[in-house]
Amino acid sequence: MQLISLRNVSKVYPNGVAALRGVELEISKGEFTFLVGPSGAGKSTLLRLLFREEVPTSGVVLVNGHDVGRMRRRQIPFLRRQIGVVFQDFRLLPQRTVVENIAFALRVTEVHPREIKRRVSQVLELVGLTDRALAVPPQLSGGEQQRVALARAMVGHPLVLLADEPTGNLDPANANGMMRTLLEINRLGTTVIMATHAAQLVDRARQRVVAMEDGQIRRDALAASYSEEVVR
Amino acid sequence: MRLRTWAFCLTEANQNLLRNPVLAIASITTTAVSLLVLGVFLLLSANVNQITNTIENQVAVRAFFSQSTTSAQEAAALAAVRGSPKVRSAKIVTRAQALSQLKHEFGDQGSVLNSLGSANPLEDSLSVTARTPSDVASVAKQLSRVTGVVRVSYQSQVVSRLFSLIDGIRAVGLGLGILLLLGALLVINNAIRLGIIARRREIAIMRLVGATESLVHWPFILEGLILGLIGSVVAAGASWWGYAALYSSASRSLPFVPLVTPIPFARDIALLLVILGVLLGTVGFRLSVRRLARV
Ligand SMILES: Nc1ncnc2c1ncn2[C@@H]1O[C@H](COP(=O)(O)OP(=O)(O)O)[C@@H](O)[C@H]1O
Numbered sequence: 193m194q195l196i197s198l199r200n201v202s203k204v205y206p207n208g209v210a211a212l213r214g215v216e217l218e219i220s221k222g223e224f225t226f227l228v229g230p231s232g233a234g235k236s237t238l239l240r241l242l243f244r245e246e247v248p249t250s251g252v253v254l255v256n257g258h259d260v261g262r263m264r265r266r267q268i269p270f271l272r273r274q275i276g277v278v279f280q281d282f283r284l285l286p287q288r289t290v291v292e293n294i295a296f297a298l299r300v301t302e303v304h305p306r307e308i309k310r311r312v313s314q315v316l317e318l319v320g321l322t323d324r325a326l327a328v329p330p331q332l333s334g335g336e337q338q339r340v341a342l343a344r345a346m347v348g349h350p351l352v353l354l355a356d357e358p359t360g361n362l363d364p365a366n367a368n369g370m371m372r373t374l375l376e377i378n379r380l381g382t383t384v385i386m387a388t389h390a391a392q393l394v395d396r397a398r399q400r401v402v403a404m405e406d407g408q409i410r411r412d413a414l415a416a417s418y419s420e421e422v423v424r
Numbered sequence: 425m426r427l428r429t430w431a432f433c434l435t436e437a438n439q440n441l442l443r444n445p446v447l448a449i450a451s452i453t454t455t456a457v458s459l460l461v462l463g464v465f466l467l468l469s470a471n472v473n474q475i476t477n478t479i480e481n482q483v484a485v486r487a488f489f490s491q492s493t494t495s496a497q498e499a500a501a502l503a504a505v506r507g508s509p510k511v512r513s514a515k516i517v518t519r520a521q522a523l524s525q526l527k528h529e530f531g532d533q534g535s536v537l538n539s540l541g542s543a544n545p546l547e548d549s550l551s552v553t554a555r556t557p558s559d560v561a562s563v564a565k566q567l568s569r570v571t572g573v574v575r576v577s578y579q580s581q582v583v584s585r586l587f588s589l590i591d592g593i594r595a596v597g598l599g600l601g602i603l604l605l606l607g608a609l610l611v612i613n614n615a616i617r618l619g620i621i622a623r624r625r626e627i628a629i630m631r632l633v634g635a636t637e638s639l640v641h642w643p644f645i646l647e648g649l650i651l652g653l654i655g656s657v658v659a660a661g662a663s664w665w666g667y668a669a670l671y672s673s674a675s676r677s678l679p680f681v682p683l684v685t686p687i688p689f690a691r692d693i694a695l696l697l698v699i700l701g702v703l704l705g706t707v708g709f710r711l712s713v714r715r716l717a718r719v
C-alpha cells in the first residue's frame with residue numbers, strides 16, 4: 193500500500209485561484225521526494241492538503257489509508273501526530289528554550305514526561321544541537337533554528353516529514369547541512385517530501401523529483417535532477 | 425485529560441494573565457465592582473422587604489360593625505374571615521374592649537372619657553392581619569362585603585409606599601447590576617481575546633503538532649474562570665463581611681430595626697455572586713470561541 197496517494201486532486205481557493213488541477217501522485221513508505229517548480233506552482237498547497245491544513249476541492253487525498261479530505265474534525269489532531277512539518281520560517285516559540293520548543297510537541301499530545309525527556313535528547317542528537325539545548329531561538333543562527341524546527345517535527349516519530357522550502361532562509365553552508373540531515377532522517381526510515389527550488393541541492397541528492405507547474409505535475413522521475421535538460 | 429495536562433493548561437492561563445496584568449486587574453476589578461453593586465442591592469432589598477413585612481404584620485385591618493349587628497352575626501363573620509387563605513389571624517374587638525384600650529392609650533388623661541358616663545359610642549370590630557403585605561388591600565375589600573360591616577380602615581399609604589420603595593430598589597439594583605455585569609463581561613472577553621492574539625503563534629504550533637481542540641481551548645476557559653472567580657470572591661467577601669459588620673453594629677445601636685441576619689441571607693447572596701462570577705468568566709470565553717477558531 194502507498195503511504196500517500198492523491199487521486200485526481202484539484203484545489204480551488206475561495207478567491208478562485210486553481211492551485212492544483214487533477215493531480216495524481218503516489219508516494220511509498222521510505223521514499224524521499226523532491227517537489228520542485230516555480231513559485232505559485234502549487235507545491236505548498238499540495239503539502240497543506242496532506243496535513244489537512246486545506247481540503248481538496250475534488251479528488252481524494254489518502255495518507256496511510258485515511259481519506260484526509262473527508263476526515264472528521266476531531267480526528268485531525270491524530271493525523272497530525274503522524275506527520276512532521278517544517279516551514280521556511282521555522283515557526284518556533286521565541287521565549288522558550290530549544291528543549292522546551294521541542295518538548296512542546298509532545299507535551300500537548302500528552303506523552304509521559306520521562307518519555308519526552310528521552311525522545312528530546314534523541315532528536316537533539318539527530319540534528320546536532322545537544323550543546324544548544326538551553327538557548328532560546330533569538331540566540332540561534334537561522335541554520336540552528338531550522339534544526340530545532342526539524343527536531344520538533346521529528347520528535348513525535350512521524351510516518352512522514354513534510355518540508356516546505358526548509359532551506360529558503362538559509363545560507364548555502366547551512367542549507368547543505370539541513371539537506372544532509374534530511375537525507376539522514378530518510379535513511380533512518382522516515383518518508384520525506386521536500387518542496388524546494390534549490391536546484392543545486394536537488395541535483396546533488398539524486399532522489400525522486402516531482403516537478404510541478406500551474407497546479408499540475410509535469411514530470412516525475414527517480415534519481416533525477418532539478419530540470420529536465422541536465423543529463424548525467 | 426491527564427493531571428499534568430491540566431497543569432499545562434493552568435500554566436498557560438497564568439502566563440496569559442501575567443503577560444497582561446493591567447487587563448487582568450481591570451477584569452477582576454470590573455467583575456468585583458459589578459457583583460458588589462448587585463450584592464449590595466440584593467441585601468438592601470432583602471432588608472426593606474423584611475422591614476415592610478414586619479410593619480405590615482403590625483398593621484391590622486379593622487372592620488367596624490353597625491351597632492345593630494348581633495353577636496351571632498359577628499361570630500359568623502369571624503369564622504368566614506378566618507377561613508380565607510389570605511388571612512393570617514382575626515379576632516373580635518368588642519366595643520367594651522375598644523373603650524378600655526382607648527382609656528389605656530389616654531393614660532393619665534383617661535378621665536376625659538369619664539364624661540361619657542355609661543355611654544359607649546364605639547362599635548364592635550374585627551381586627552384582621554393579612555398573610556402577606558400584598559394581601560392587605562384585598563383582605564380589606566373582602567371585609568367591606570361582610571354583612572353588618574359599615575366601615576373598613578387600614579394604613580394603606582404606608583404599605584403602598586414601602587411597596588413602591590422595594591420595587592424601586594429592585595429595579596435600580598437589577599438595572600445597574602446588569603449594566604455593570606455586561607461591562608465586566610466585555611472586559612473579560614477582551615482580556616481573553618488579547619490572550620488569543622498574543623498566543624496565536626503558539627496556538628498554530630499546537631494545532632500543527634496535533635493538539636486536540638479542547639487542549640487549545642482550556643487555557644482560555646481557565647483564564648476566564650480565574651478572572652471571574654477572583655473578582656467574584658472579592659465581591660462576595662466584601663458583601664458578606666461588610667454586611668456582617670453592619671449587622672452587628674446595627675443590632676446594638678438600633679435593635680428595633682428588623683434587619684435580615686447575615687446567615688443565611690448574606691451568605692447565600694455571597695454564594696450567588698461567586699456563581700455569577702464563574703458564569704461571567706465562562707460566557708466571556710464562549711464569546712471568544714469564534715475568534716479562537718480563526719487564529
Ligand atoms: N490561502 C490561499 N488563498 C488563495 N490563494 C492561494 C492561497 N495559497 C496559495 N494560493 C495561490 O495558489 C497558487 C499556488 O500557491 P502555492 O501552493 O503556495 O505555490 P508554491 O508553494 O508552489 O509557490 C498561487 O497562485 C497562490 O497565489
Ligand SMILES: [Mg+2]
Binds near residue numbers: 235236237356
Ligand atoms: Mg510555497
